[in-house]
Amino acid sequence: MDWINTPSPYQDEALESYLLRLSHHLGFPEYADFAEELWALLVENTPDAYGSYPLSLHQANIYHAKVASKLRAQGLFFVGRQRGVEESELLKLALMHSKTKFSPNYKAVFRDGIDYPFTLLRKDHTPVCPECVAESPYIRQHWHFLPHQVCHLHQTRLLSHCPACHALLDYQSSESICYCECGFDLTTAKTTKAEQDLVTLSQWLLGENLAEEGMLALPLDISARYGLLLWYTHRLGDEENVDLAECFTYFKAWPEPLYTELDQALKKAEAVRVQPWYEKPLSSVFDNLVKDARNLPSRNISRNPILKAIDAYLSTLVNEHAGQHADNPSNMLVSTFEASTLLGCTTDEVNRLNDHGYLQTAFRLKLHEKIESYKPIYHLRDVMTLRLTHMQSSTDGLNVFLPEW
Ligand SMILES: [Zn+2]
Ligand SMILES: [Zn+2]
Incomplete structure (x- = not known):
């Protein structure tokens, strides 16, 4: 096989596309024949290569590996070495499993420094221009x-x-x-x-x-x-x-369409509510608004404009009712999880803020009662007021209110 004169991949090329072109260039009528040959050469030349190599183009990309992706990656490295180019050349084209999650619970695939939601990947066809x-x-x-x-x-x-x-x-x-x-x-x-x-x-x-x-x-x-x-x-x-x-x-039109939706939800809640605001969970009015915006995929407000807009909306809501004694929407209840999202810190830290008296629960807890993170327990106004006094950590963009020690 004349590897040296094989074509180079394009930077925006799909890995499967390049593997297909490579197999055609090397004279294989079918991709499976090329994959089989590649696997044989790989096992012969790499002492720790073992396992079954995917023979179908549909399975060639790294993210298809269910258990271990090492053999697929070794195959890509091998191609790079044979071509006499940088070993990792093809790894930049590969889609890999990512540890990043998109809210509320979407998996991600990673390619050359970028995370993509797995659910937005076409599974059964690829259109062309x-x-x-x-x-x-x-x-x-x-x-x-x-x-x-x-x-x-x-x-x-x-x-x-x-x-x-x-x-x-x-x-x-x-x-x-x-x-x-x-x-x-x-x-x-x-x-x-x-x-x-x-x-x-x-x-x-x-x-x-x-x-x-x-x-x-x-x-x-x-x-x-x-x-x-x-x-x-x-x-x-x-x-x-x-x-x-x-x-x-x-x-x-952002952020107006969101604000209009939230205004309507608030109006509707006001019209139909039987509970006082101080007993009403925020999620019963706005649904999973805060939860769904937590990681997109970043929690850092400068990289997450949805969270930023929600934060601005809720801050305004609280400000509009500042100093008001009568029950009002700023009394709505948020969970530890929602509080941590709005404060840009961890749920452990919200618990510490509560332990140290910076953030009080809306009602008295039983002695030694553990706070479940999904339970609506803090007044929105208390969380948003605390937000004004935050300190920004320089490393990850998340906020630090109280150190662990
Ligand atoms: Zn046709
Ligand atoms: Zn085009």
Whole structure:
């Protein structure tokens, strides 16, 4: 095998796309034959390589490994060494399991410094831009993500079905980048003009800084931008069928649409409530508002504009009722978990603030009663007032109120 003259991967190329191109270049009619050969060479040359190597392109990426991903990674390193380039060349293209979580409980995959919500990864097909493929026949990584429905370069809709046989396009099954399984040449497919909003949204998700308004104007890293989109789809839509045009309008007007929703929820609660405010959990009015914004994927307010807007809204709510003796919404109850999110600290620290008398529970606890973190127990106004007196830690952006010792 002539490894030295093999093509290089593109920086925005999907790993599966590159492995497919490599196997074709090396003369293998099917990817499985290449994978088998690679595995044989790997075992022969690497003393600690053992296990079964994935023979299907669908399983080639590192995040598919259920137990240990070492053999897959060793395979990628091996390719780098054979090509005479940096060993980790292909690891930068791989999608790996990430320890990051997106709220409320979404797994993440990691690629070259960026965390993506796993749920926004297309599982059974990959659309293509016929014009991009005609210019350079390889699959762009971002086509694997659900929020990319258009090509931001050619301003056209991505093609998800073959115009000839109408099958969903999946280059990992057809093992071809330019042709559908029926033989149709995808580079000749007619394209449809994309909606400008979706083009802008794609550019934004690729990290471009845009002359836009609202959320789209904020200088956020790509993981945070995906976090915002996930938050939107979790709250107002579903991941598979999100209306991106509506999402674009919502983000552009940010934070007004959220404030309007919260005002309405508060009004509704006022109209129907039977409990006094001082017994009413915040979550019974605003649902999982605070919980869903906790990690997107960062808890640092400068990287999490949703949390920042919620914080601003609740601060205003508390300020508007400052000094008021009559029962009012600033008396609503928040849990330790919600308090820790709003204070930007850990739940242990909220417990310490309570132990040391900085934050009092809304009602008396039984002697030695353990506070469950989900139990609504603090008045919102007490938490927000404490927030004003916080100290910022220099390392992780989280706040430190009381040291552990
Ligand atoms: Zn294109
Ligand atoms: Zn076809």
